[in-house]
Amino acid sequence: MVEKKEPSARVEKKEKPAPPITAKPKRKSLIICIDPGHQQKADLSTEKIGPRSNLQKPKVTGGTRGITTGTPEYKLTLKASMILGEMLKEKGFKVVYTRTTNDVNVSNKERAEMANRNKAALFIRLHADGSTDRNVRGFSILTPSSKNSYTSTIYKDSLKASQLIVDEVKKARDVQVNGISLRDDLSGTNWSQVPAILIEMGFMTNPIEDKNLSDPTYLTHLMEDVSRGIADFTSNKMKSAR
Ligand SMILES: [Zn+2]
Secondary structure (H helix, E strand, O other), X not given: OOOOOOOOOOOOOOOOOOOOOOOOOHHHHOEEEEEEOOOOOOEEEEEEOOOOOOOEEEEEOOOOEOOOOOOEHHHHHHHHHHHHHHHHHHOOXXXXXXXXXXXXXXXXXXXXXXXXXXXXXXXXXXXXEXXXXXXXXXEEEEEOOOOOHHHOOOHHHHHHHHHHHHHHHHOOOOXXXXXXXXXXXXXXXXXXXXXXXXXXXXXXXXHHHHHHHOOHHHHXXXXXXXXXXXXXXXXXXXXXXX
16 A cells, blocks of 8 residues: 555645655565576485484475376476466566576475575465376475464465465365375475465366366466465565554
8 A cells, every 4th residue: 555645724825736755665676586496407416404403305306197198296396486476576576497408406495495595575385286086186284383483474474375375366266275294204395584485376296287287378367366365465465564
């Protein structure tokens, strides 16, 4: 909301009309860091799952693959990220990607550090799910729990962002929404100092969702819902900061 100017009591007739208030919404300068999950070649060497942790996890795993289309997850996540990024730019955000090509080697920790360096308003990680059961399907968001010691400063905002995005996606009639899962084992989230969420767009091991996600119209609609949720989150955050 832009503050309204108090009407002045006496206006000189000769006075020029006040210039229009051109203050732009604050979110114009906000940065969203988008992380297209995985990469062409997995890097199974390990890194700590969070600051001061003794636990190690592979730097970047291989991801899943479309059961019908054969599309690897890393290709789908990059495609979706580019669509989402363009939408966010149109909404006035600045967008930073952790990768823009498939042939890279960037660990999950390094991806989080990119979001941190850019002081992103939100670190959004795009993934697709896989299961040995081809009937399992649905959209979900993974966010840290209140018990996660690595993410105590970003827990509330991450959950808020997850809720607002889930609310938007639920409005779409053609998407099954499984909701929010609390996950504390994700290096990319644990290393993040800015609100961090991981979106599982659907199950590539389910023939219907694999087909849906390969359809540019479906994917675009899904990313529209996600971008609306992101906009809700940032405007919500600005209101509570005042
Ligand atoms: Zn994944």
